[in-house]
Amino acid sequence: MTALSASEKKQRYDRRQALELLADLPMGQLMNLAHQERVRRFPEGMVTFVVDTNPNYTNVCVTGCAFCAFYRKRHDTDAYLLSWQAYIEAIRSACPHVHIHPFSPAEIAFMAGQETCSVSEVLKTLWNTGIRTIPGGGAEILTEPVRRIIAPRKATTDQWLDVCEKAHRIGFKTTATMMFGHVETDEDIIDHLLRLRELQDFTSGFTSFIPWSFKPGRTPLAQQVKHPAHPARYVRIIAVARLVLDNFPHIQSSWFSENISAGQLGLLAGADDFGGVLVEEHVHKEAGHDRQATVDNVVTIIRRAGFIPARRDSHYRIQETFAPPAPAGANCLSVSEA
Numbered sequence: 127m128t129a130l131s132a133s134e135k136k137q138r139y140d141r142r143q144a145l146e147l148l149a150d151l152p153m154g155q156l157m158n159l160a161h162q163e164r165v166r167r168f169p170e171g172m173v174t175f176v177v178d179t180n181p182n183y184t185n186v187c188v189t190g191c192a193f194c195a196f197y198r199k200r201h202d203t204d205a206y207l208l209s210w211q212a213y214i215e216a217i218r219s220a221c222p223h224v225h226i227h228p229f230s231p232a233e234i235a236f237m238a239g240q241e242t243c244s245v246s247e248v249l250k251t252l253w254n255t256g257i258r259t260i261p262g263g264g265a266e267i268l269t270e271p272v273r274r275i276i277a278p279r280k281a282t283t284d285q286w287l288d289v290c291e292k293a294h295r296i297g298f299k300t301t302a303t304m305m306f307g308h309v310e311t312d313e314d315i316i317d318h319l320l321r322l323r324e325l326q327d328f329t330s331g332f333t334s335f336i337p338w339s340f341k342p343g344r345t346p347l348a349q350q351v352k353h354p355a356h357p358a359r360y361v362r363i364i365a366v367a368r369l370v371l372d373n374f375p376h377i378q379s380s381w382f383s384e385n386i387s388a389g390q391l392g393l394l395a396g397a398d399d400f401g402g403v404l405v406e407e408h409v410h411k412e413a414g415h416d417r418q419a420t421v422d423n424v425v426t427i428i429r430r431a432g433f434i435p436a437r438r439d440s441h442y443r444i445q446e447t448f449a450p451p452a453p454a455g456a457n458c459l460s461v462s463e464a
C-alpha cells in the first residue's frame with residue numbers, strides 16, 4: 127500500500143510509507159496532508175509559543191560532539207562552571223514562578239554514570255526537587271551509525287530512550303528533539319521517528335517533537351558538512367513528523383532554530399507550536415547562528431502565517447491568547463537574524 131492509500135484509509139504509516147512521504151511525495155501534497163492533519167487536531171487555528179531562556183550552568187563538556195562549537199575543556203581560559211544545584215536554588219528563590227525545565231536525557235544518563243547510581247535515582251532526585259518536565263535534547267539522530275560519527279561519547283540511542291521511558295513512568299513529561307542535516311540518511315530520520323513513536327505508544331510521556339538543522343559554523347563537523355540543510359528540508363521533516371508521529375500532541379516549527387520564513391512554512395506543514403522567545407541562548411550562538419526576537423515579534427510572525435498566537439507554559443497549557451489580528455502596517459522587520 128502506498129503512503130497516500132494509507133492516508134486515505136486513515137491507517138498508521140509503516141516504515142516504507144514514512145520513507146515515501148519523506149523522499150518521494152511532492153512538497154505541496156506533503157504539506158497539504160500534514161496541514162489537514164493539523165487542522166483536524168487543532169481546528170481553532172492557534173499556534174503556541176513559550177517565553178523561555180536557556181542558561182548553561184557550564185560550558186565544560188567531556189562529550190566532544192563533532193557538531194558542537196559551544197563546549198570547552200576544563201582548563202580552557204573561557205571555561206566556566208556554576209554549581210547547578212546552587213543555580214537552581216537561586217532561580218527558585220529569585221523567581222519562584224519560573225518553571226524549571228532542566229537536563230536532557232543525555233545529561234541524566236551521564237550524571238548516573240558519574241555518581242555511580244541508577245538513572246531512576248537521578249530522576250527521583252530531580253522529581254523530589256519539584257522538577258516535572260525535561261527537555262528532549264541530545265537525541266540528535268537516534269541510530270548508532272550516525273551517533274558513532276557525530277557524538278560517539280554521548281548516550282546511545284537505547285540509553286537516551288531508556289531515560290525517557292523511566293522519566294515518563296515516574297510522571298515527567300519530556301519533549302523529543304532531532305538534529306538533522308549532517309551525515310544522516312532518510313532511513314535514519316524515519317528510524318528516529320519510529321523509535322519515538324514506539325516509546326510514546328507505551329508511555330504517552332512526550333509532549334512535542336522539535337527538529338532543528340545542524341549549523342556547521344565553527345564546529346568540527348563543518349569539515350565534512352559545509353552547508354546547513356535547505357529550509358525546504360526542514361519543512362518536509364515537520365510535515366512527515368506530523369503524519370508519522372500520530373501519537374505526539376505537538377510538533378514544533380521554530381523561527382529560532384531555522385529562520386522566520388522556514389518557521390512560518392512549518393506552521394503550514396503541520397506544526398502547531400512555534401517554540402520559545404529565547405531570552406538567553408549560547409549553543410547556537412557559538413556556532414554563529416544568532417537570533418533575537420521579542421514577544422511582539424513572535425506574535426506578529428504567527429499572525430502573518432494566518433494563525434492565532436497563544437502563549438503557553440512548559441506543559442503546553444495556554445496562558446494567554448493574542449487576538450484579534452495585528453493592525454495593518456505591523457511587521458516583523460525588526461526581528462534580528464544577524
Ligand code: SF4
Pocket residue numbers: 187188189190191194195196197280
Ligand atoms: S552538544 Fe552538548 S554534549 Fe555535545 S559537546 Fe556540545 S555541550 Fe557537550
